[in-house]
Amino acid sequence: xxxxxxxxxxxxxxxxxxxxxxxxxxxxxxxxxxxxxxxxxxxxxxxxxxxxxxxxxxxxxxxxxxxxxxxxxxxxxxxxxxxxxxxxxxxxxxxxxxxxxxxxxxxxxxxxxxxxxxxxxxxxxxx
Numbered sequence: 001x002x003x004x005x006x007x008x009x010x011x012x013x014x015x016x017x018x019x020x021x022x023x024x025x026x027x028x029x030x031x032x033x034x035x036x037x038x039x040x041x042x043x044x045x046x047x048x049x050x051x052x053x054x055x056x057x058x059x060x061x062x063x064x065x066x067x068x069x070x071x072x073x074x075x076x077x078x079x080x081x082x083x084x085x086x087x088x089x090x091x092x093x094x095x096x097x098x099x100x101x102x103x104x105x106x107x108x109x110x111x112x113x114x115x116x117x118x119x120x121x122x123x124x125x126x127x
Contacts, residue, residue, distance in 0.1 A: 003065040004026065004029055004040075004042070004063065004065055005026070005065070006025075006026055006027065006028065006029075007025050007026060008025065008026045008063055008064060008065055009023065009024075009025060009063075009064045010023070010024045010025060010026055010044045010061055010062070010063050010064075011023060011061070011062040011064075012024060012044060012046060012059050012060075012061050013059055013060045013061075013062075014053065014057050014058070014059040015057075015058045015059060015060065017052075017059075022046045022047070022048070022053070023046075023047075024044045024045050024046035024047070025044065025045055026042060026043070026044055026063065027043045027044060027045040028042075028043045029041065029042040029043065030042070042063075044061065068105075068112065071104070071112045072112070072113045072117065072118065073110040073111060073112050073113065074088060074110070074111055074113055074117075075109060075110060075111070076106050076109050076110060076111045077109075078111075079101070079103060079111050084100065085100055085101075085102075086100070086101050086102070086103050087099060087100050087101060088101055088113075088117060090117075099116060099117060100116050101113050101115065101116035101117050102114045102115035102116055
């Protein structure tokens with residue numbers, strides 16, 4: 001879990017619990033992933049002013065790690081790959097052009113482009 005850091009936001013939804021989820025932050029974690037379960041002990045600090053959370057409750061937790069709100073992304077299906085690396089096709093001067101790119105994270109059907117393409121690249125708006 002190299003992308004997890006202390007202070008990362010966490011959304012906690014206790015099972016069988018109606019209402020808004022609890023918002024907290026990662027306060028500590030164990031640096032060791034259990035190879036059998038692929039789980040890692042992680043502690044999250046939550047505000048509980050109405051004392052609705054109790055020890056031993058189970059919850060669904062979403063962690064937001066490595067947030068990059070300004071990252072340039074393209075649909076993952078638009079990224080091709082071969083022995084020369086990753087690429088996308090763009091339209092330049094009414095012609096289809098193969099453009100080599102560097103990629104980062106892929107999540108939710110989107111791939112981060114870390115090099116080779118920018119918002120100013122001709123055809124970049126057509127991706």
